[in-house]
Amino acid sequence: MTEQNRIIILAIESSCDDTSASVCIDGEIISNIVYSQRIHEEFGGVVPELASRSHEVKIVTVVETALENAGVTKDELVAIAFTRGPGLVGSLLVGVCFAKAMAMALDIPLIDVHHIQAHVLSHFIEHKNTSFPFLSFVVSGGHTQLIIVRDYLDMEVIGTTIDDAAGEAFDKAAKMLKLDYPGGPWIDRLSQKGNENAFTFAKPKIEKFNFSFSGLKTSILYFLQKKEKENPHFIKENIHNLCASVQKTIVDILIDKLDKAATQYPVQAISIAGGVSANSKFRSAVLDYGHRHNIDVVIPSFEYCTDNAGMIAIVGYFKYLKKDFCTLDVEPLVRGYQL
Ligand code: KG4
Ligand code: ZN
Numbered sequence: 174m175t176e177q178n179r180i181i182i183l184a185i186e187s188s189c190d191d192t193s194a195s196v197c198i199d200g201e202i203i204s205n206i207v208y209s210q211r212i213h214e215e216f217g218g219v220v221p222e223l224a225s226r227s228h229e230v231k232i233v234t235v236v237e238t239a240l241e242n243a244g245v246t247k248d249e250l251v252a253i254a255f256t257r258g259p260g261l262v263g264s265l266l267v268g269v270c271f272a273k274a275m276a277m278a279l280d281i282p283l284i285d286v287h288h289i290q291a292h293v294l295s296h297f298i299e300h301k302n303t304s305f306p307f308l309s310f311v312v313s314g315g316h317t318q319l320i321i322v323r324d325y326l327d328m329e330v331i332g333t334t335i336d337d338a339a340g341e342a343f344d345k346a347a348k349m350l351k352l353d354y355p356g357g358p359w360i361d362r363l364s365q366k367g368n369e370n371a372f373t374f375a376k377p378k379i380e381k382f383n384f385s386f387s388g389l390k391t392s393i394l395y396f397l398q399k400k401e402k403e404n405p406h407f408i409k410e411n412i413h414n415l416c417a418s419v420q421k422t423i424v425d426i427l428i429d430k431l432d433k434a435a436t437q438y439p440v441q442a443i444s445i446a447g448g449v450s451a452n453s454k455f456r457s458a459v460l461d462y463g464h465r466h467n468i469d470v471v472i473p474s475f476e477y478c479t480d481n482a483g484m485i486a487i488v489g490y491f492k493y494l495k496k497d498f499c500t501l502d503v504e505p506l507v508r509g510y511q512l
């Protein structure tokens with residue numbers, strides 16, 4: 174392929190609290206810049222208004238750095254891909270408007286990308302030969318979804334959460350355990366020295382492949398309230414066992430549904446993505462499941478597990494090959510955006 178007809182795509186991700194830009198050349202991710210907003214830490218969760226303002230401040234530098242690191246000028250770009258949704262509307266708007274303005278100024282096509290579809294396909298950045306159909310498990314602070322993937326752009330959500338996402342369950346439990354936000358990594362770390370069978374919490378009985386974590390949250394809350402009444406130092410004295418027991422409960426709920434889905438839909442592989450896929454117990458439980466059932470398990474590098482524009486770029490590339498472009502009057506879709 175000559176220099177002239179290389180497919181050079183710039184991708185932008187701004188759906189939540191990460192401002193990210195990536196350059197993809199002929200299906201290879203050349204740069205992937207992620208600015209993670211720290212401003213939310215003191216509030217114990219993402220503050221939408223602050224998130225959108227921060228995207229606005231950072232997006233120009235992030236895009237410029239992505240181009241610079243890839244050694245590409247904007248005149249070489251053949252398309253702009255961006256996250257259309259789902260996500261926070263103010264955050265999405267920053268990326269959508271920026272992408273539209275750039276596509277218009279450069280007179281090149283615009284490609285809308287579904288954020289979840291991007292998580293699902295993120296492992297193709299590094300593992301190009303995953304066989305179809307595969308089962309994708311997207312588990313993050315905003316999503317808990319089981320998805321059957323029949324082809325690159327042909328996928329179906331078979332299970333989702335009816336309330337909190339798994340990452341939210343980790344973060345809310347961590348808050349009750351007086352740990353900093355985001356609490357998932359703290360629970361993971363503190364669990365290492367704990368007994369995961371020390372305490373048991375209620376597991377939900379939810380139909381099909383769907384999830385619910387709000388009951389678990391209540392179960393932990395009531396348990397801690399009761400114990401702290403008896404001993405005000407209960408949390409501090411039992412923090413390792415509490416973390417390990419909470420982690421085990423959440424991972425058991427996830428693996429139980431994974432098992433149901435993989436039994437009903439015979440698949441060649443299982444992939445996991447999203448921030449919770451960094452959890453050591455979850456990773457080893459999925460790997461163990463795959464090993465026992467002779468199913469390949471694919472886990473993207475952590476850089477591509479959490480929100481990043483590299484995963485938007487790879488979907489942008491697949492859609493570019495199909496000439497699947499959108500018009501300049503496209504708007505963000507907060508929810509109801511079909512895969
Ligand atoms: O994918 P992500 O970076 O952002 C979105 O939510 O889109 O995921 C963040 C979530 C947070 O809830 C965080 O607590 C959780 O992933 N997380 C973890 C771990 N690392 C990140 N949860 C459990 N164990 C971890 N090691
Ligand atoms: Zn995400």
